[in-house]
Amino acid sequence: MKSLEDLKALREKLQADIKVRENSGTKIIVGMGTCGIAAGAREVMAAILDELAVRKLKNVQVQQTGCIGMCEKEVLVDVVRPGEPRITYGRVKPIDVKRIIAEHVINGRIIEDLVVGKIEGGEI
């Protein structure tokens, strides 16, 4: 059973994590416009959140964006590692999420077969 009482314990437990977190971490950005949502963005986002929780990756920020005009390639997921180009993955399915996080987010290896775009100096 979960209750609001749990939050008090979480508050104590997480104080140390606040310091770990900086804006310098890796960002994952999911397209959540109508097109993204219709293509399965909620499931992809949920899979990303689950994977980050399981791997206890505290310094990764998850963000969302609206429609960027590549509706046919949704679900779009961008990964931006500090100081590296912004990589856009297209037609991402929940099953691809573990790979993206293990290969790219953690180890910095771009998954070429899923890439649909690359922006140099894509730091945002």
Add this chain to the structure above:
Amino acid sequence: MKEISLHILDLMQNSIEAGANWILLEVNENEDGFLTFSISDNGRGMSEDMLKKVRDPFVTTRKTRNVGMGIPFVEMTTKQSGGSLIMKSSSGKGTFLKASYLRDHLDRPPLGDVANTIKVFLVTNSHLHFIMHYCVGHKKFSFDSQVVTKLLGENLDFSYPEVYSWLGEYLTQEIDKVREAGGLK
């Protein structure tokens, strides 16, 4: 959209894009035979003119494409299942919309996973003041994001894995309880 909860997610994204920092979501799985949801926000709202045009898919405020499918999609699914979409809005004050579906209509989409929808939404909008009333008939569960953020203290929010994992499980559990109390389980 496969599920009504995806429409809810899409429409709440509209609220965010309209600059809202307060959203009230009300879901009722059995309001006199209808499944209904309503969203109120304090975003910039729409003029009377825009409000008339927004049901047309070829009207949108975005620049990246020339069609806006969100509201036409919702209206289509409500009408296909014997319901309707009501919208009220005024410039500078916010928007209210309410969608209703005949509960037992064959073409009514499933409601889907509301708890997971709210979790995903709040992780990336963690500074939003979000209130939800989830009802089945007169049985009700209320959730207020500010109650959670106050208990967590100012430096923590829904973007922390432990917090969003808690949120997903808590909402799933409380929604299940209301559904059971309302005779849906």
